[in-house]
Amino acid sequence: MRMVIVAGTPGSGKTAVLIHALQSINEMGLKSAVVKIDCLYTDDDRKFAKIGVPTKVGLSMDMCPDHYAIYNLEEMIDWAGENQAELLVVETAGLCHRCAPFTVNSLGVCVIDATSGPNTPLKVGPFLSTADIAVITKGDMISQAEREIFRERILEVNPECKIIEANGLSGQGCAELADEFMKSQEVSLDQEKLRHSAPLAVCTLCVGETRVNKKHHRGILRRIDGFQSYEGE
Amino acid sequence: MIEEITIIGGFDKQENPEPVKKVIIKKGEIFGVVGPTGSGKSSLIGDIEQLSQEDTFSKRKILVNGEEPSYEDRTNPRKKMVAQLSQNMNFLADMTVGDFLSLHAKCRGAHSKCVNAVIELANTLTGEPIKKEHDLTILSGGQSRALMVADVAIISNSPIVLIDELENAGIRKHDALKALAGHGKIVMVVTHDPVLALMTDKRIVMKNGGMQAIVGTNDKEKDLSKKLNKIDGLMLSLRDKVRNGEVIDNVDVKI
Numbered sequence: 373m374r375m376v377i378v379a380g381t382p383g384s385g386k387t388a389v390l391i392h393a394l395q396s397i398n399e400m401g402l403k404s405a406v407v408k409i410d411c412l413y414t415d416d417d418r419k420f421a422k423i424g425v426p427t428k429v430g431l432s433m434d435m436c437p438d439h440y441a442i443y444n445l446e447e448m449i450d451w452a453g454e455n456q457a458e459l460l461v462v463e464t465a466g467l468c469h470r471c472a473p474f475t476v477n478s479l480g481v482c483v484i485d486a487t488s489g490p491n492t493p494l495k496v497g498p499f500l501s502t503a504d505i506a507v508i509t510k511g512d513m514i515s516q517a518e519r520e521i522f523r524e525r526i527l528e529v530n531p532e533c534k535i536i537e538a539n540g541l542s543g544q545g546c547a548e549l550a551d552e553f554m555k556s557q558e559v560s561l562d563q564e565k566l567r568h569s570a571p572l573a574v575c576t577l578c579v580g581e582t583r584v585n586k587k588h589h590r591g592i593l594r595r596i597d598g599f600q601s602y603e604g605e
Numbered sequence: 606m607i608e609e610i611t612i613i614g615g616f617d618k619q620e621n622p623e624p625v626k627k628v629i630i631k632k633g634e635i636f637g638v639v640g641p642t643g644s645g646k647s648s649l650i651g652d653i654e655q656l657s658q659e660d661t662f663s664k665r666k667i668l669v670n671g672e673e674p675s676y677e678d679r680t681n682p683r684k685k686m687v688a689q690l691s692q693n694m695n696f697l698a699d700m701t702v703g704d705f706l707s708l709h710a711k712c713r714g715a716h717s718k719c720v721n722a723v724i725e726l727a728n729t730l731t732g733e734p735i736k737k738e739h740d741l742t743i744l745s746g747g748q749s750r751a752l753m754v755a756d757v758a759i760i761s762n763s764p765i766v767l768i769d770e771l772e773n774a775g776i777r778k779h780d781a782l783k784a785l786a787g788h789g790k791i792v793m794v795v796t797h798d799p800v801l802a803l804m805t806d807k808r809i810v811m812k813n814g815g816m817q818a819i820v821g822t823n824d825k826e827k828d829l830s831k832k833l834n835k836i837d838g839l840m841l842s843l844r845d846k847v848r849n850g851e852v853i854d855n856v857d858v859k860i
Contacts, residue, residue, distance in 0.1 A: 490698045490708075512651065516689045517756050518698050520712040521705070535680065537655070544661045 373449045374459045375559040377441075377474050379499040380466045380483030381492075385509035387416045388540025389483055389549065390463060394425050396550035397459065404553075405457035407448045409441045410465045426455040430596045437465035438473045439570060439577050444596040445475070445584055446561055459553060472498035472568040475584060479556035480567065481549070482533075483507045486514055486522050493525040498568040500526065505552055506533045509540055561585060607686060607764040608632055608670050610791055612653065615664035617815030618645070623663075625816035628809065630791050632764075637802045638795040640811030646795045647692060649811065650767045653793065654689045655679065663814065685713075688761035690785065692769045695749055696741040703737035706756065715760045726784060727755035730776045732848065751776045758784040765791045772798040777841070779834075800837045803830035 380386045390406070397404050405426045408416045412431065420427040428451055432440035441464050452460040464473050466483075474480030482503035484492065487510045493500060500506060506526050511519045523535055534552070538545030566582040575591030586593075590604035609631045614623035630636055638646045645663070652665045656679045659666050669678070669686065678684050698705055706720040720737070728734050731751035735744065744752065754776065757766070766785050771778050771794065778801065786792040796802050803826050810818045822830075839857070846853060 487697055490700070512691075513693070514697055515691060515693050515753055515756075516654070516761065517705070517709045517753070518696065520685075521698065521708045524708070524712045537680070539661075542662045544655060544657065547660050 373452055373457070373559060374553075374556040375445075375449070375475070375478040376459065376461045376481060376553055376556055377478045378461060378463045378481045378483060379438075379473055379503070380464075380507075381469075381485060381488065381496065382466050384466065384483045384485040384488075385538075385540035386463055386466065386483045387419060389507055389509060389538050389546055390461060391419055391423055392538075392540070392543035392546030393550040393553060394420070394461065395423050395543075396547045397553055398424065400550065400554060402459055402554065403455075403457045404459040404461060405452040405455045406461045406463060407441075407451070408463045409437050411437050411467065416463070426452075426457065428596075432465070432594070435592075435594050436471070436570075437467055438471035439575065440594060441465075441473050442566065442570070442577060442584060443586070443589065443593055445564075446586060447596045449559075449561065459556065461553075469496045469499070471570050472502045472566070474499070474502055474504075474567045475559065475564045476567055477557060477559045477564060479504055479552065481505045481507060481552075483509060484526070485509050486511045486519060490518065490521045490525050493522065493529050496529075500533075501530045502567040503530060503533050505549070506530065506535050507545070507549060508535060508537045511537050512539060607791065610653070610765060611668040611671060612649075612816075613666040613668065614816055615659065615666070617663075617813045619813065621815070623665075623815035623817075625809070625819060628816065628819060630793070632791060633789050634807070635786060635792040635794065635805045637805035637808035638793060638811060639797070639802055639808050640817075644811040645814035646811050647769055648814065649809070649816070650689065650691075650769055650793060650795055653765070654687050654767055656687070685761070686763055687765045687767060688757045688763040689767040690753055690757045690769060690771070693749075693753070694746040696744065696752075698741050700741060701737065702735060702739045702741055702744075702752065705741050706760065709756060710760050713760050713762075715762070719759050723752070723755045723759045725755075726758060727751040730754060730781050730784075747776055751781075754781045754785060758787075762787075764789075765793075767793050767795075769795045770797070772796060772801065779837075800830070800833045803827070803833060 394404050406420050407428045409430045417427040417429045480503045482500045486508050536545050536548050561584050564584050569580045570577045576589045594600040612628040614626045640646050656667045656674045706723050710719045731747045735748050807821045809816050
């Protein structure tokens, strides 16, 4: 399974950009599936359903949504496989600026809103600094000069990333993003690691475990099917 | 060197093909973009700013010297061929005027000495003076607009200049246009103002999101443009008097 993980602050336009990009993916003949992770509520699944992409929602409730996404990657890949998808896109909730849910071999995409001010790229931390692609949205709302400064700031934080300026309303830039999705590689979760360790909390991920396979995890683990268990002594 | 840009027509808001299939704008030409609000003027300018390759609503394609621009040319601000003054009236960036201009100069590969020149030019276009240590976000609409004009003219010194509704915010539009439309550039001006529209060489007429027609400014219009300029000059002098608290006792309407 090829895997794309999309992170970004709430309201930055992740879903809007993805819908356009996945339409292009459809046109290119690659079958995709989306898992949307949120905390309490989302109706984004209906938006994805409209373009004919199988969608699964995972609500993490009181658990950190990024941790929840990481624990459930195997289930997501299995589910995407059952839906004959070749590409799995995981859209994360985008709550705190501390986690970066990207794994080493997935394609890491960070969506960031240009109207949030030129200091935002310096604040958001690992989900920007470890991303392969930074998608800048809402650039049409600010002056060209501010847009150029915003871009420069992103490159200060992550000099290696590819920047795509996209518009979630018109779809401009989203075809370029789809081209990058097409270049993503197969991911096998057995030895797969996170690019950046998750912060302090109450489970093995919180203390720095980066291996994603379930066998490495202890603590209170909530599964995407609703079951929750405690693993450990 | 940019000799010309080509706009290849796409589709209007109802997804009908645009009546104008192709527009070529050559170095040194000033084009106007006219049409009612919502007719797609700003979108046309936006397409050119992004050097769109059939990837926007309109599906227009922009060629530079007859060729598709490279990805690098489209995105890297240091290579950027297009300077744009958009309709925005306010800055959102939370920093001082001086810091902002220095940062932008760095992005564009311009010298940091530009900063003072930008502020000086901006202050010739607007009433209340702008200072280096002012916060960007507290500037008035007119001050922001004047600073954007000066920034585009000096720091974003690009061969293609796009100007969206220069007449907004009560800045000195003729001086602003002169500062922006340097010699040998490709200039496009979106406007509702007949004075500005008749100053251009040709104008693109927009309707319903599509390019409807190209109208060349004829000799009669050029003569009329001179008259309109005088009327405009009169209006400007009256405006300044009213602004300065003077009483208007006579208006000379014989032009």
